[in-house]
Structures are given as C-alpha cells and as structure tokens.
Amino acid sequence: MSQATIEKMKQRLAVLSPSEISIGDDSALHAGHAGARDGGGHYRLRIVAACFAGKSPLARHRVVHDALGDMMQKEIHALVIQALPPTN
Numbered sequence: 561m562s563q564a565t566i567e568k569m570k571q572r573l574a575v576l577s578p579s580e581i582s583i584g585d586d587s588a589l590h591a592g593h594a595g596a597r598d599g600g601g602h603y604r605l606r607i608v609a610a611c612f613a614g615k616s617p618l619a620r621h622r623v624v625h626d627a628l629g630d631m632m633q634k635e636i637h638a639l640v641i642q643a644l645p646p647t648n
Contacts, residue, residue: 562585562587562601563585565601565631565635565636566583566585566603568635569583569603569605569631569636570583572627572628572629573607573624573628576607576609576611576623576627577610577611578607578609579608579610579646580606580607580608581605581606581608582605582606582607583604583606584604585601585603585604586603586604586640589602600634600635600636600637600638601635601636601637602637602638603636604639605640605641605642605643606642607624607641607642607643607644608644609646610645610646611623612643612644612645613645613646615645617643620641620643621643623643624639624641
C-alpha cells in the first residue's frame with residue numbers, strides 16, 4: 561500500500577516539474593497512532609522545484625498540499641515537507 565501511495569504522490573507532484581524528489585515512508589514508526597489506524601500514512605518529502613523560488617516556506621507547503629489534493633485527507637495522515645528552490 562505505501563509504495564502505491566508514494567507513486568501516486570510522485571505523479572501528483574510531477575505538475576510542479578521537480579528537479580529532485582524523494583519520499584520516505586515513516587508509517588511503521590507510528591503504528592497504533594490514530595491516523596495510522598485510519599489508514600493514513602506518515603511520509604517525509606524532499607522536493608526541489610523552480611516554482612518554489614521567491615516563496616516563503618508556508619507558501620511552498622501550500623503548493624505541495626494543493627498538488628496532493630485529496631490525498632491529504634485520505635492516504636496521507638502526516639507529511640514532513642522540505643520544499644526548496646534550485647540552488648543555481
């Protein structure tokens with residue numbers, strides 16, 4: 561299930577044209593947690609995309625949440641986001 565969720569997350573985030581993306585599944589660390597019982601996973605995201613340039617960290621998080629859409633209410637219970645613009 562989690563690998564399928566990660567692939568779905570990558571597909572949704574592709575609209576941001578990331579130059580780098582990595583997603584880790586931390587769900588096993590939260591077994592028994594209310595969100596985990598309801599089927600939502602805990603994930604770590606690192607994404608680098610030009611669309612984040614000039615945006616505050618909060619604005620970057622909103623862009624990610626918007627791209628993931630309804631996944632944030634169903635498949636994803638918690639998401640740690642590191643959203644960065646390219647460094648060059």
